[in-house]
Amino acid sequence: MSFKDTFLNGEQGAFKPDGLTPMQKLALRFVVVGVLYYGLASIEGMIMRAYEITPIPGFDAEHFFAILTAHPLVGIFGSSYSIVFGAFLFLVPFLMNKPLWSIKMGNWSFVLVAVGTITFWGSAFVSHYAPLYTLYWPLPADFSQFSDIGGAVFILGIALVMVGTILFVINIFKTIAYTPEGAEKVNGRAMLASATGFSWKESIFRSKKKRREHLVSLPVAAIARGTVDTALNALIITFTGVLILVYMVAHIMGFDLKDTAIDALLYKNWFWWGLDLIADGLVLIFVAGTWYLLATLITGKDLYMAKWARLALWVEMVVSWTVWSHHLLADQAQPVILKVVSGEFVTAFELITQGLAFFITLITLWSARPLKMTNPLKFLLGGLTGFGLAVPAGIIQADLGLNRILHNTQWIIGPHVHVAILVGLTMTLFSAVYYLLPILTNGAKLYSQKLADFHFWAHIIGGVGMGAFMGMAGMKGMLRRTIYYEGEYNIYMILAGLSGALILLAFLAFLYNVIMTLGVNGLIGIFMPSKLKTKDLLPPEE
Amino acid sequence: MVDSTIVLNGQTIAYTIYAIVVLIFMAWFAVKITSSGKAGVLSNKLFAVLVILLTIMGVSLHIATSNTIPWVKYDLHKSAHTPDKTVSITVKDHEFILPENPLVINLEELVLFDVKSEDLTYGFGIFRADNTMVCQMQVVPGHKNELLWKFEKPGKYTIRSTEYSGPKGHQMILKDVLIVKE
Numbered sequence: 001m002s003f004k005d006t007f008l009n010g011e012q013g014a015f016k017p018d019g020l021t022p023m024q025k026l027a028l029r030f031v032v033v034g035v036l037y038y039g040l041a042s043i044e045g046m047i048m049r050a051y052e053i054t055p056i057p058g059f060d061a062e063h064f065f066a067i068l069t070a071h072p073l074v075g076i077f078g079s080s081y082s083i084v085f086g087a088f089l090f091l092v093p094f095l096m097n098k099p100l101w102s103i104k105m106g107n108w109s110f111v112l113v114a115v116g117t118i119t120f121w122g123s124a125f126v127s128h129y130a131p132l133y134t135l136y137w138p139l140p141a142d143f144s145q146f147s148d149i150g151g152a153v154f155i156l157g158i159a160l161v162m163v164g165t166i167l168f169v170i171n172i173f174k175t176i177a178y179t180p181e182g183a184e185k186v187n188g189r190a191m192l193a194s195a196t197g198f199s200w201k202e203s204i205f206r207s208k209k210k211r212r213e214h215l216v217s218l219p220v221a222a223i224a225r226g227t228v229d230t231a232l233n234a235l236i237i238t239f240t241g242v243l244i245l246v247y248m249v250a251h252i253m254g255f256d257l258k259d260t261a262i263d264a265l266l267y268k269n270w271f272w273w274g275l276d277l278i279a280d281g282l283v284l285i286f287v288a289g290t291w292y293l294l295a296t297l298i299t300g301k302d303l304y305m306a307k308w309a310r311l312a313l314w315v316e317m318v319v320s321w322t323v324w325s326h327h328l329l330a331d332q333a334q335p336v337i338l339k340v341v342s343g344e345f346v347t348a349f350e351l352i353t354q355g356l357a358f359f360i361t362l363i364t365l366w367s368a369r370p371l372k373m374t375n376p377l378k379f380l381l382g383g384l385t386g387f388g389l390a391v392p393a394g395i396i397q398a399d400l401g402l403n404r405i406l407h408n409t410q411w412i413i414g415p416h417v418h419v420a421i422l423v424g425l426t427m428t429l430f431s432a433v434y435y436l437l438p439i440l441t442n443g444a445k446l447y448s449q450k451l452a453d454f455h456f457w458a459h460i461i462g463g464v465g466m467g468a469f470m471g472m473a474g475m476k477g478m479l480r481r482t483i484y485y486e487g488e489y490n491i492y493m494i495l496a497g498l499s500g501a502l503i504l505l506a507f508l509a510f511l512y513n514v515i516m517t518l519g520v521n522g523l524i525g526i527f528m529p530s531k532l533k534t535k536d537l538l539p540p541e542e
Numbered sequence: 543m544v545d546s547t548i549v550l551n552g553q554t555i556a557y558t559i560y561a562i563v564v565l566i567f568m569a570w571f572a573v574k575i576t577s578s579g580k581a582g583v584l585s586n587k588l589f590a591v592l593v594i595l596l597t598i599m600g601v602s603l604h605i606a607t608s609n610t611i612p613w614v615k616y617d618l619h620k621s622a623h624t625p626d627k628t629v630s631i632t633v634k635d636h637e638f639i640l641p642e643n644p645l646v647i648n649l650e651e652l653v654l655f656d657v658k659s660e661d662l663t664y665g666f667g668i669f670r671a672d673n674t675m676v677c678q679m680q681v682v683p684g685h686k687n688e689l690l691w692k693f694e695k696p697g698k699y700t701i702r703s704t705e706y707s708g709p710k711g712h713q714m715i716l717k718d719v720l721i722v723k724e
């Protein structure tokens with residue numbers, strides 16, 4: 001095939017979007033948009049990295065901080081949420097062998113997350129609304145620095161994402177609990193109890209004879225438990241958004257509400273409790289579940305220590321409800337008991353739960369050796385490496401003594417956050433994308449294995465390198481969320497910038513590979529309505 | 543005496559060694575699982591050992607730092623320490639308002655920094671001339687923000703906000719305003 005033919009119709013013209021089911025299209029729409037938002041977040045990251053080396057002409061500090069506000073939200077909601085929602089809305093019915101409860105609701109989730117993300121991003125871009133994702137009270141309602149209308153549109157964008165998220169949550173739980181037409185009636189409540197782990201004592205503490213079978217598989221249990229945190233997080237963010245919106249609407253109407261009506265520390269606890277359900281909750285649970293699923297799919301073997309893996313997922317969920325205080329170790333008014341119990345010791349449990357997930361996945365892979373180094377396997381190993389590096393970095397900073405000199409430095413955002421998200425989470429997601437690509441596309445042929453190899457190596461070297469150089473700068477006192485004008489940390493920022501450029505190149509290689517695999521016509525076809533009127537996940541075999 | 547430079551150097555060495563071990567281990571693992579050979583049967587005892595090891599690692603870090611890092615005791619048992627000097631600072635409209643400029647503190651003196659915000663959440667950080675951090679805390683409006691500290695080395699120190707408080711806040715830097723005398 002000529003370059004033009006491949007560019008338009010994909011590798012060997014193997015991808016036929018007309019043959020996709022509505023469910024395949026739904027999953028692919030989420031993934032394509034999620035990948036594009038990942039690209040946007042990468043470009044934003046590079047702009048900020050360049051600005052940390054030397055301020056860019058035409059970009060003022062207000063624009064820098066607007067990007068800083070939008071960047072993590074685009075990365076988490078626009079990219080990670082989209083890819084995860086798409087994958088899980090497909091996988092839960094796939095693993096349970098029944099249709100998704102509502103494809104229409106799934107498409108609404110897709111539209112709301114995609115539109116919500118571009119709305120808050122656009123608002124930050126135009127109005128420079130920049131209270132950061134932390135929204136420390138009363139900064140989001142500080143109208144001496146920010147536009148009230150810009151802020152209201154920003155919050156509206158976040159609200160759209162949250163509505164899309166709540167629809168995703170309903171769809172997942174309904175899919176687990178409902179009985180499809182013509183099938184034998186299932187007990188929905190028992191299914192949900194098994195999935196969320198509130199029937200765990202039946203499998204751990206009963207004798208083997210009396211032990212009841214789990215009603216859902218381990219990966220479905222992981223998705224359900226992560227979805228509990230997703231739901232709680234959506235409720236907290238929605239409530240906080242409404243609160244901020246009240247102040248904005250009042251200001252637009254000419255009233256100034258007293259911001260001291262809200263206790264800043266109580267609000268900070270409340271908001272971090274909800275926000276941490278992402279970082280220390282659903283991300284870790286979803287990732288562990290994805291590792292288990294990928295390890296069993298890649299090896300064709302049962303998961304090592306599966307019952308303990310299931311219990312660890314439940315413990316992780318409960319731990320995620322009680323660890324928020326490690327974000328407030330530098331707050332002197334925070335009660336010491338919360339700092340020590342929640343901030344230090346409960347947080348240390350994450351080393352255990354994530355360490356077990358890491359170990360169980362490795363042993364499962366080991367049990368099937370020799371394995372072929374496929375794209376899903378190499379990206380899975382990359383994801384494991386990322387969390388192997390980032391989780392202990394987080395435990396280190398969740399320490400009263402060390403937090404005094406690490407809080408809000410580049411150490412936090414480099415070796416912990418960026419290595420966890422860019423290397424750990426993103427490489428796990430790429431592993432799932434490479435695995436699901438032939439299933440979702442009815443066997444489309446990957447355009448270039450060399451590009452996939454480059455994608456892997458450039459991403460992992462860039463991700464680990466960027467985290468390392470940011471960490472070194474943090475150890476030398478470089479703060480996050482600020483700008484240095486005198487080149488104090490240029491050596492580290494240049495090296496981190498070069499590493500970041502590698503990540504961007506990796507993404508471009510991946511994007512080009514996907515375009516040439518599916519073709520431009522194929523990519524457009526994904527967004528057209530399906531011609532197959534079926535709730536089945538895959539088209540009938542010819 | 544242990545100061546923040548020593549603690550950070552120790553952490554850098556420990557974490558760098560750990561990161562190198564993880565990277566080498568994962569590279570070795572990737573080679574081994576794709577090489578010919580069969581996996582032996584893994585004992586379930588190995589799992590129990592790992593749980594115990596991870597628990598010890600997680601808990602021992604906090605026990606070790608609480609016994610070796612001198613400023614932890616000020617946080618855990620603040621009322622047991624009487625400051626030699628109290629420095630009250632107000633933060634308002636993205637500015638630190640100091641009781642005197644420069645602030646003069648004696649070496650080895652236990653100082654209480656009492657920082658009050660009248661509007662937003664800020665940070666209060668003390669930095670050396672080479673930009674490395676001595677210590678910091680969050681400054682939350684409507685609450686007591688008190689930090690007990692003992693300086694181990696004489697010199698001039700810079701105060702800057704360590705928390706984002708909007709675009710106006712990133713220049714909240716008072717260079718060399720804190721002098722520690724021998």
